[in-house]
Amino acid sequence: MAEVPPALSLAALPAGLQLATYFVDSGRVVPGLKVDPDGRLRAQWWPLPAAGDRELLAAHLTGDSLEEQQQLAESLADAVDRLVRQRLEGSAAQALRSASRHRRGPPALPQAWLAALEGPDPHLAATADLAAEAALVTGLHQWVREGACGGGSLQLCLRLHEPTSPRLRRWPVELLLRSVIDPSLMVPLAAFWAGESPFPVDCFEEVLAQLGLLTRLAPELGGLLEQQAPASLDLEEGALLSLLRQRVSVLDEAGFGLLLPSWWRHGQRLGLRVNTNTNRRSSTNTPAGDGGGLNLNALVSFQWQAVLGDRPLGKAELASLQKAAAAKRSLVRLRGEWTLIEPNAIASLLRHAGLEGDASGTELLHANLGLSRLGLPDDLPLVGVEASGPLGELLGGELHSRATPIPTPADFNGELRPYQERGLGWLVFLGWLGLGACLADDMGLGKTAQLIAALLADPLEAPTLVVAPVSLLGNWSRELQRFAPQLPVLIHHGPGRFRGTAAAFKRQLASERGKGKPAPVLLTTYGMVSRDLPLLAGMGFGRLVFDEAQQLKNPYTAQSKAAAALRGERRIALTGTPVENRLSELWALMQLLNPGLLGSLRQFRDQFALPIERDHDAEVAARLQRLTAPFVLRRLKSDRGILPDLPDKIEQSEPCTLSNEQASLYQAVVEELLAAAESSDGIERRGLVLAGLTRLKQVCNHPAHYLADGSALPRRSGKLDRVEELLDTILDAGEKVLIFSQFAAWGERLRAHLQGRYGGEPLWLHGGLTRRVRDAMVQRFAEVDGPLIFLLSLKAGGTGLNLTAAAHVIHFDRWWNPAVEDQATDRAHRIGQRRTVHVHKLVCSGTIEERIDAMIQSKRDLAERVVGTGEQWLTELSTTELREVISLRREALTP
Structure with a gap:
């Protein structure tokens, strides 16, 4: 299945793919059908925006012209269609297509449409029944419209009120109208019908249309249509629960405002909790050891405790639960708040409350994580584990504070x-x-x-x-x-x-x-x-x-x-x-x-x-x-409370222009790569794209790196020119520098070139050296009169080494994972460094390097969660999106 890896932030993708991925990942797509200019029927996956997506869509527009909105809609639809088809490739849908091939005769029109939705050819075979084709197109368009929210100026809202009488147990649902432009302006729908609202009367049709959609999506509210001026409706408990359980997400997606009580939105959970604070001794003694307080393999005695949220239930509250379950009620009032219960599970909850058992520390941790139920039936929620001492501190995340x-x-x-x-x-x-x-x-x-x-x-x-x-x-x-x-x-x-x-x-x-x-x-x-x-x-x-x-x-x-x-x-x-x-x-x-x-x-x-x-x-x-x-x-150097005396680290991207030779080679590689991507698929395509991206990086470094012809280096690369400018300044000041490259062959060429230009012997650390040779290099560089230039392979020299003799770091070519680059930089920016560290990241303007540099900057904040690495995600882009990323732009050329 071809999809963008989940580790990649959406911000790191081209804008069109960002938006399409958002709708596909959230399931906001719908199958559709349209008629091409040549009269052929085309099956297509469409995005299905909700009312809450207005701002997101507006952010992708630079103006408000109808033409631009139409262009965005078409490009988004194309991107969504392409992405859904990629994800369907090789899935169970293929089995459906295979089965359809065994049917005798031509497929019926609906079956042909379904097959075209997941097949390589989106077009349906021509039929002689034009009326049937038109009816299918019209019906599908109507179906999609019924599931989408209109883009009007008013929003229909529902507010749920608690019963006025505990005995009647009828739940009033009130309808209100809210201004889309000013959400603070909201009035009862009854006031709108009576002409007592600030909204104009010509909004009647818009309101009626929303009412119609509301009752179609939530049949429990169908009684509203029996009223001359629909404004409110009392629901029985069963209808209320059906509305809350089955319709809330649908109504929210369709753009209706939902004003629900806090007990539904953030209600406390009713269930069982493990309580280890019992008087019964553990089945085994606490294992010996200097800490003596906890071993995850030791058995711990516990008791099941019925709780609402984090508070145990008393006898009177348990009796109320038993009474509600006997009456087959799903809502019971506990501690002044309505609580949703499963009547059939209450008997089991009451039966387990007070029972005792044993579990290991690991099993209790699993239970607290929701990974184990300790034998509890599936119909009973396990709310958590209550413990004291070291185990309680472990479960509560307080170990850091206890460790003095x-x-x-x-x-x-x-x-x-x-x-x-x-x-x-x-x-x-x-x-x-x-x-x-x-x-x-x-x-x-x-x-x-x-x-x-x-x-x-x-x-x-x-x-x-x-x-x-x-x-x-x-x-x-x-x-x-x-x-x-x-x-x-x-x-x-x-x-x-x-x-x-x-x-x-x-x-x-x-x-x-x-x-x-x-x-x-x-x-x-x-x-x-x-x-x-x-x-x-x-x-x-x-x-x-x-x-x-x-x-x-x-x-x-x-x-x-x-x-x-x-x-x-x-x-x-x-x-x-x-x-x-x-x-x-x-x-x-x-x-x-x-x-x-x-x-x-x-x-x-x-x-x-x-x-x-x-x-x-x-x-x-x-x-x-x-x-x-x-x-x-985990502590960070950026926290001045951790390391107040560590010097600053100044990072900057160094823009470099391509020489004419580089630009010519770059364009040739782009054309070759796009042609290969267009004519291949699957693993073969991904391999070709990765190889092409590597060649583009080599061209950005130097023509001789890409050609591997051993030709002379001077005056042929904007990057090399910039490195020489930086080194002239750094070495004149008598300071030392680290230069990282991910390419061993290029590192060897660069070492020889810099030795010829500056004299001395630049150090060159790579994966082919023995441990003894590496250690000797590190020691030589640390010496006051040691070499000033240290070239390092990013993988071999990017971790573990202490190279604080250098106050400058140059990343000659980019490894498109900020965590890897940071590790390399911190060979110099670490304890023992007394000077500000200057980090220079070489980026060829107008090339893929510039685009990726911007992308990784936008996703750097994800380093603590998930960070995309390498170029692998680029292999999943369509050829159009790949062209957008790698194409050579005018600013790449040397003036």
């Missing part, structure tokens, strides 16, 4: 900052509770130092295993030697690593410890964990530390499965980007740290990922943040 700062350990060779002492206290506290922790501080805030301090403040008998990318092993070794030289450190990597049994390895690590010394720290890489899993999984570590834990974002990879198989008393993940691409990465991280906490991946997708990524549901996003907050500690 721990002063810098006496044997820590350095001084922790206040926010780091708070992080240390949090790490130790969660470790005592037997819970996994994700320290997700912004890049450069000293996650490594806080972890090393935790090794000293919370010593364990068994060794600590630190798993990190190979490029960071040297950094870990140096940091451990710097902050905690008393800790024995071993590196499990390379051909000389230990190759015996797990038992023999344990004995070797024990011998390294020695009498009176702390447990050793074993450093290894993600690749080694996968390769030597039988050895490492049999060890049983005191603490597992996963550095740059975003490496484990895909739970299906071999290294993620290997990491999950390791055994350790404590589990800690370190990452500056807990969610880099999509929410499934957060699930993978939590699954590693606290297995089963967020349920299965399927449950997580249904309850969280889809509502947040697809529907942009802010309430669900806030709920997920609350649920994971106890396990994720």
Whole structure:
């Protein structure tokens, strides 16, 4: 199925596709039929705007001419039709088309229309029955009009009143008229009929039309049409519930105003709550440990408690419920507010209230998350879990406040900052509770130092295993030697690593410890964990530390499965980007740290990922943040209360113009790419588009990069000219600079060119270097008289390195994920940096780079939720939309 990935913000799409995606994702589309100028019938999917969409549609107009409105309507209809057909491709609708081919004879007109709605050809086969064709077109147009709200000046509203007599239990529904231009102006419809409203009498037809639509959409209100001047109607309880349950969303979509009581909009839930604050002792003792207060595997005794919202129900209220259920009533008044009940479920609720049971901490967490029901029948809502002590703080998200700062350990060779002492206290506290922790501080805030301090403040008998990318092993070794030289450190990597049994390895690590010394720290890489899993999984570590834990974002990879198989008393993940691409990465991280906490991946997708990524549901996003907050500690450098002395970071896009040679090559690649996209589909099309986008980026860098012909570099690229201008200024001031590129071949060409122009030897770090060579480069760059220019591959050098000797960062080509670029930039903008860091992002004006630069700026605020990555989403654009993004514009050319 071809669709825009849910991780991509709508703001990052071309305007036409933004609007179409909005209507399709929200289900506001309707099948239609129109007659082309040549007389052929065309099946088409149309958008179905509601009254609340007026402002959204108006925002896409630059003027108010009828011609422009017509153009917007036509382009939106075409985009919606194309997007719906893409999403239907390969779906169950294909089975319908296949089945229709087995029918004998030509399909009937309605069947032909249905087939054309999801087939590659939208046109219906010509028939001789012109009258039938005209009738079908007219009927469909009428059907669509009946489901849409008119665009008049008045809005018909419904206000629900409570019964005047509890015995009669009849619910008055009053009709009102509200001005669309001034929503504060609203009068009873009765005043309008009596000529006592500010609205003109020539609105009668508009009001009558809305009344007709109202009664068609909500038959429960049909009695209004029996009145000479419809103004109000009393509903029996059954009709009222039918109106509220089945018609509210339909009426709202159709543009009617709904003034409903708060108990319906935000009513408190009636259900059962788990209460662990019972006098009965737990089935098992609380596991031993320094924290002693909580282990998710321990059984906890609880009692089922009937509640309304967060308040338990008393005996009198339970009796009222029982009486209402016996009378088959669905509405009962409790605590001065009407409450909706299911009469058939009340007996079950009363039967469960007061019953006792046992559950593990994990099961109670699942119940609080809505991922488990603890055996409760499906017809009874499980409202939540009430607990005290550490479990209550965990369920209430209060662990951060309970975790008190721990002063810098006496044997820590350095001084922790206040926010780091708070992080240390949090790490130790969660470790005592037997819970996994994700320290997700912004890049450069000293996650490594806080972890090393935790090794000293919370010593364990068994060794600590630190798993990190190979490029960071040297950094870990140096940091451990710097902050905690008393800790024995071993590196499990390379051909000389230990190759015996797990038992023999344990004995070797024990011998390294020695009498009176702390447990050793074993450093290894993600690749080694996968390769030597039988050895490492049999060890049983005191603490597992996963550095740059975003490496484990895909739970299906071999290294993620290997990491999950390791055994350790404590589990800690370190990452500056807990969610880099999509929410499934957060699930993978939590699954590693606290297995089963967020349920299965399927449950997580249904309850969280889809509502947040697809529907942009802010309430669900806030709920997920609350649920994971106890396990994720994230602080940002932008908060001056965290790091008041960190220098500023000044980021700017550096516009570059294409040379004539670049412009010619760029245009040729665009034409080739569009032709390939037009003539292919599916996986083949996506592959061709990705390859074409890579070629466009290479052209923007330099003609020699794209041609790969080894030709000379000077004076042929606007980007290279701009880099030389920047370097002339930076190097003249004696300052150092980092230059990032995602292309290794281009990095090698650039290194040779800069060496010839400026002398010296620019450093060049890429994925093909050994760990020892990388470490030597980092050390050389840190030296006062070391090289001034450090070229780095974005993937090999974008994480983990401390390069604060540089005060300038240049992104030669763009990686279209702001989180990845930020990680690279923060090799320089981190603790230890004393100067303002200047970040230069090179962007070729008038090209795809300029469009993408604007797009990622508009979606940067989503980095904490879901961030689109790479160019993959561009492969899903239609050829027309792709042309809009990549076409060369006049400002790209050198004057």
